[in-house]
Amino acid sequence: MIGPHSYRLFVNPRWGTPGVVVLPEGGFRRAQEEITSWPGYAPTPLRELPPQGFARLAYKDEAERFGLGSFKALGGAYAVLRVVLAELARRGIRTTAASLLAHPRPLDITLTCATDGNHGRSVAWGAQRLGARCVIFVHEGVSQGRREAIAAYGAEVREVPGNYDDAVREAARQAEAHGWHVVSDTSYPGYTEIPREVMQGYRLMAEEALDQLGEPPTHVFIQGGVGGVAAAVSVQLRARRVPAKLVVVEPEAAACLLASAEAGKPTSIPGELPTLMAGLACGEPSLLAWQELERAAHAFMAVPDAAAVEAMRALRALGIVAGESAVAGLVGALLAGRDGALGLGPESRVLVFGTEGATDPVLYEQLTAA
Numbered sequence: 001m002i003g004p005h006s007y008r009l010f011v012n013p014r015w016g017t018p019g020v021v022v023l024p025e026g027g028f029r030r031a032q033e034e035i036t037s038w039p040g041y042a043p044t045p046l047r048e049l050p051p052q053g054f055a056r057l058a059y060k061d062e063a064e065r066f067g068l069g070s071f072k073a074l075g076g077a078y079a080v081l082r083v084v085l086a087e088l089a090r091r092g093i094r095t096t097a098a099s100l101l102a103h104p105r106p107l108d109i110t111l112t113c114a115t116d117g118n119h120g121r122s123v124a125w126g127a128q129r130l131g132a133r134c135v136i137f138v139h140e141g142v143s144q145g146r147r148e149a150i151a152a153y154g155a156e157v158r159e160v161p162g163n164y165d166d167a168v169r170e171a172a173r174q175a176e177a178h179g180w181h182v183v184s185d186t187s188y189p190g191y192t193e194i195p196r197e198v199m200q201g202y203r204l205m206a207e208e209a210l211d212q213l214g215e216p217p218t219h220v221f222i223q224g225g226v227g228g229v230a231a232a233v234s235v236q237l238r239a240r241r242v243p244a245k246l247v248v249v250e251p252e253a254a255a256c257l258l259a260s261a262e263a264g265k266p267t268s269i270p271g272e273l274p275t276l277m278a279g280l281a282c283g284e285p286s287l288l289a290w291q292e293l294e295r296a297a298h299a300f301m302a303v304p305d306a307a308a309v310e311a312m313r314a315l316r317a318l319g320i321v322a323g324e325s326a327v328a329g330l331v332g333a334l335l336a337g338r339d340g341a342l343g344l345g346p347e348s349r350v351l352v353f354g355t356e357g358a359t360d361p362v363l364y365e366q367l368t369a370a
């Protein structure tokens, strides 16, 4: 599907050592029950790709998730609901998610977050569905198309100088100053409960994929930004007792999880993080995600942008729409598979997650047009 490319691979020496429970089962059951009850819920398709020398290459296609175009619809919007219910309870207002969703009314509650695009869209959608206000912080590199997609859900979009991590800090500062609620997809010391709910929502994607696969995978490749979705997939594999090797794949220019694995501790990459894979352009690992991945990820990879563009084109030729941040896992599987690394071979059943569709249609056309 793609030509040869150089890549970095680090096999995790701490793989399999016992650690803390990052996402308790009760929280997942609650998220699953809630999200599967939303109007428009349906499992996204699992597509069989030409197996590329493996026994099977399955692609979980998130392009149509709730009409938002990415798996992030599962996390931010769910956490928004939890935050709003908690805030209303604090004010002595007892209600339920079902009643709020059925009868949205203007709420004097403001949600905020930083985003590369997809998380902000999910938070804005979640807030609009409930009648809450929403302010989303984007860094300079977030495309116009992605800003407009967020604003279309009624959110105010504000630009912050710097990169994603600078926008995270600005959202936290503004929330503190105005009494807003931060619904972040990344966690840091002192801020873990809401990102935990976000990640519980993501687990549903892995749960569906494992149901759809039937025979369990031997290898799972998942792209990493701050690591939240990779950690959620990891937890779900363990919850289902699937002993697959989990490989986290990042862009070459923003491989903070790989750098953390090499250093044996959370490690940041400062600066501009120049990668096309906008959703993965994160320089600081999420604390919770790191607590899971530091011992549960079998390996970490970093792959070049050029390989991602080739994979997007190859998928398009197969009738599958995949955005720039959707294909790093697939690229990792193809490059490692070609070299027979990580025990990959003709017996391998490989699962990858296509985490977004054309979330910026103009850019998608530019990158994939023949």
Ligand SMILES: Cc1ncc(COP(=O)(O)O)c(C=O)c1O
Residues within 6 Å of the ligand: 070, 072, 116, 118, 119, 185, 223, 224, 225, 226, 227, 228, 229, 230, 278, 279, 280, 282, 325, 326, 355, 356
């Ligand atoms: C399409 C897509 N895939 C993967 C990711 C990575 O998720 P995380 O930051 O939880 O690692 C993102 C994050 O924005 C994304 O938008």
